[in-house]
Amino acid sequence: LRRAGCTVADKSAPPPSVGQPAQQTTIRVVKSDTELAKELGVDASFAVKAPIVSANASASLLRSFKGATSSVNYLIQAVQSYVVVSNAPFALTDDAKKLLATKPQDFLVRCGDRFVNAVTYQAKIEALVTFETSSEDAALKLEGSIAAGGSVSVAELSGSIKSRLSDASKKEDIKTSVTVTAQGFD
Numbered sequence: 001l002r003r004a005g006c007t008v009a010d011k012s013a014p015p016p017s018v019g020q021p022a023q024q025t026t027i028r029v030v031k032s033d034t035e036l037a038k039e040l041g042v043d044a045s046f047a048v049k050a051p052i053v054s055a056n057a058s059a060s061l062l063r064s065f066k067g068a069t070s071s072v073n074y075l076i077q078a079v080q081s082y083v084v085v086s087n088a089p090f091a092l093t094d095d096a097k098k099l100l101a102t103k104p105q106d107f108l109v110r111c112g113d114r115f116v117n118a119v120t121y122q123a124k125i126e127a128l129v130t131f132e133t134s135s136e137d138a139a140l141k142l143e144g145s146i147a148a149g150g151s152v153s154v155a156e157l158s159g160s161i162k163s164r165l166s167d168a169s170k171k172e173d174i175k176t177s178v179t180v181t182a183q184g185f186d
Contacts, residue, residue: 006096006111013088025078027161029143030128033065039075040126057181061128064179069136072143074129074165080184081122090115123184131168132175142168 030036037043040058065073092100092111100107133139146164169176 006093006107007090007115008093009086009088009090015087017085017087019083019085021080021082023078023080025076028075028077029147030065030073030075032067033062036065036073036075036128037062039077057126057183061126061179061181064128064130064177066130066132066177068132070133070139072131072133072139072146074146076127076129078125079122080124081120083118083120085118090117121184123182125180125182127178127180129165129169130177130179132177134173138173142174 028039030039037058040061042058042062061075067073096107096111099110131139131142133142146161146168168174
């Protein structure tokens with residue numbers, strides 16, 4: 001329901017501050033649908049419950065997950081965000097002040113106990129890269145070659161990992177599939 005606000009901003013206040021965009025790109029090895037759901041921040045049963053035409057990007061990533069021992073799955077996430085902060089001092093409206101003085105419980109129901117002073121805007125692109133191999137042993141070797149002796153459980157996506165992922169997708173005995181979703185900024 002749209003209601004009249006309980007606060008009013010000073011009309012002569014400076015405009016809001018818009019922060020600089022921050023960006024982070026990570027790559028994670030995911031071994032199960034439960035682990036993928038945790039990384040996406042959703043319930044593992046969500047993909048089953050969500051309709052096929054669901055606009056929720058996480059549901060399509062969960063549905064595309066192949067959890068075989070002969071496959072290796074990487075979740076690549078690129079997130080960009082910025083914050084807008086109000087610089088205006090706020091005061092209660094006359095109606096809100098009256099309600100607070102006479103009926104504090106009604107004031108709490110109508111106005112709440114806080115107001116929004118800043119908003120974070122965020123866009124996210126997620127890609128689930130699946131490499132299907134002929135055996136579990138081949139999958140382990142592939143994962144080792146992409147990690148290059150290190151760990152890719154959670155890491156910044158660097159140029160060297162990008163080139164190893166690209167090289168892996170070109171091998172003849174490996175079937176590669178990529179599911180990409182985007183959410184956020186228009």
